[in-house]
Amino acid sequence: MSYLEISGGRTLCGEISVQGSKNAVLPILAACLLGEGVCVIENCPQIGDVEDTLEILRALGCSVCTCGHTVQIHASGAGIYEIKRAEAVRIRSSVLFLGALLGKMKKAVIPLPGGCAIGKRPVDQHLCALEALGARFCIDETITASTQGLHGARITLAMPSVGATENAVLAAMMADGETVIQNAAKEPEIDELCAFLQRRGGCIAREADGTIRIQGGRPLGPAVYRMQADRIVSGTYLLAGAATGGYVKIQNDAGQTLASLFSVLRQMGVHCGTSGGAAFVQGGPVSALSYVETAPYPGFPTDLQSPLMAALCRTQGTSCICETIFENRFRTVEELLKMGARITVEGRCAQIRGVPALRGSVVSAPDLRGGAALVIAALQAKGRTVITDTGYIERGYEDISRDLSCLGADIRRI
Ligand code: EPZ
Numbered sequence: 201m202s203y204l205e206i207s208g209g210r211t212l213c214g215e216i217s218v219q220g221s222k223n224a225v226l227p228i229l230a231a232c233l234l235g236e237g238v239c240v241i242e243n244c245p246q247i248g249d250v251e252d253t254l255e256i257l258r259a260l261g262c263s264v265c266t267c268g269h270t271v272q273i274h275a276s277g278a279g280i281y282e283i284k285r286a287e288a289v290r291i292r293s294s295v296l297f298l299g300a301l302l303g304k305m306k307k308a309v310i311p312l313p314g315g316c317a318i319g320k321r322p323v324d325q326h327l328c329a330l331e332a333l334g335a336r337f338c339i340d341e342t343i344t345a346s347t348q349g350l351h352g353a354r355i356t357l358a359m360p361s362v363g364a365t366e367n368a369v370l371a372a373m374m375a376d377g378e379t380v381i382q383n384a385a386k387e388p389e390i391d392e393l394c395a396f397l398q399r400r401g402g403c404i405a406r407e408a409d410g411t412i413r414i415q416g417g418r419p420l421g422p423a424v425y426r427m428q429a430d431r432i433v434s435g436t437y438l439l440a441g442a443a444t445g446g447y448v449k450i451q452n453d454a455g456q457t458l459a460s461l462f463s464v465l466r467q468m469g470v471h472c473g474t475s476g477g478a479a480f481v482q483g484g485p486v487s488a489l490s491y492v493e494t495a496p497y498p499g500f501p502t503d504l505q506s507p508l509m510a511a512l513c514r515t516q517g518t519s520c521i522c523e524t525i526f527e528n529r530f531r532t533v534e535e536l537l538k539m540g541a542r543i544t545v546e547g548r549c550a551q552i553r554g555v556p557a558l559r560g561s562v563v564s565a566p567d568l569r570g571g572a573a574l575v576i577a578a579l580q581a582k583g584r585t586v587i588t589d590t591g592y593i594e595r596g597y598e599d600i601s602r603d604l605s606c607l608g609a610d611i612r613r614i
Contacts, residue, residue, distance in 0.1 A: 204587040206578035207610040212446035214607040219245040219598040220427030224392035226293040227366040232273040233300040235420025241271045242426040248595040282309040299367035303374030308345040317567035319526035325364035352377030360385040360496045375416035384412045387497040388457045399423040429453040432503045438481045440576045442470045443511035445483035455479035460500045488517030506532045506573035513541040515554035522549040532570030535563040560585040565592045
């Protein structure tokens with residue numbers, strides 16, 4: 201079992217490029233099942249969730265070749281519509297194959313995606329959207345889906361679910377007729393999925409109010425697509441820079457999707473923004489944040505909630521963060537308390553009372569973004585911190601120790 205060892209107290213300073221987007225590439229890999237021809241995905245992050253998703257594509261009969269950050273997928277040989285538990289158990293995004301398999305095979309059998317560390321994560325919105333397109337389901341330990349033929353529909357999601365929007369898009373691409381998805385999630389990762397499908401010849405567009413309109417049944421051909429930077433990884437490293445009072449610039453992220461983070465950082469007294477087409481923070485003492493709540497895009501992203509909490513641990517005064525998206529996303533608090541943080545949780549909100557210093561400790565990553573938060577806390581702490589269960593972190597961060605070492609951190613993966 202690997203772990204991270206960090207000696208805190210250094211001020212981060214430097215410029216790096218970040219990996220391609222995890223939450224954009226996962227639905228795009230599922231979309232490679234559709235249509236004909238070879239899809240080449242460039243700047244694909246080398247992370248656990250991608251490796252697991254590529255294994256699923258191979259198990260479905262696709263030919264998958266990887267060379268560094270480039271993945272080549274040919275789905276012509278794909279003739280299997282069942283995903284076994286062993287292949288899917290580690291990742292939740294296997295649920296995204298529902299729409300793609302229904303679109304390609306008119307049938308899908310996937311393990312019932314269980315809850316996870318951050319919440320129950322039901323899939324009712326996914327099923328409602330796919331039923332509107334003509335799918336029928338039988339649910340026990342697995343979800344068995346089938347259709348006589350997908351047809352266009354007008355879908356209104358009860359909530360702007362990212363995954364349900366993506367599943368509806370993938371199925372609607374292969375449905376006869378027009379599909380309109382109202383109250384669709386506005387996350388940038390969905391716009392990347394749309395761009396990829398357009399590149400393949402699909403007819404899909406997002407309207408001014410966020411509605412997605414699809415003319416289904418068009419042939420999808422081969423495409424080469426380069427993933428954009430991962431906005432959550434960028435945000436994590438910018439928060440690490442702010443927390444250590446340093447200077448961090450993300451060379452390949454112009455910050456267009458980071459407006460809500462910039463707004464929060466400015467309220468914390470941090471100089472930040474974009475300079476020369478790159479997002480940056482310029483350190484200084486960090487002030488407490490009276491209130492922020494997570495929200496669907498373009499609100500403050502739930503995936504940066506834990507990293508923000510870690511950056512607020514040493515401010516003067518008390519900060520308040522409310523988590524409105526997932527019901528169990530404060531698990532990293534218990535670990536931060538071991539490092540001397542003063543945090544109390546009441547319902548959906550956490551109060552962070554700033555302390556003069558954090559202390560190094562042995563802590564365990566509770567989930568992906570909670571693990572990244574512990575890294576940010578360790579960078580600030582006096583002394584040595586050991587973070588175990590770093591497998592969670594490696595699901596979403598290609599090499600957090602490499603990246604932060606480039607910014608001057610004393611961090612190593614053991
Ligand atoms: C995606 O998860 C991301 N994962 C998450 O990132 C991200 O936190 C989340 O969107 C919100 O932005 C991927 O893209 C692989 P949702 P997803 O459906 O699609 C409820 C990370 O750290 N809901 O928008 O599962 C759900 O329980 C991960 O990179 C229903 O009730 O998120 C949650 O409370 C974590 N019924 C809320 O909606 C449904 O059918 C948002 O979920 C679907 C969702």
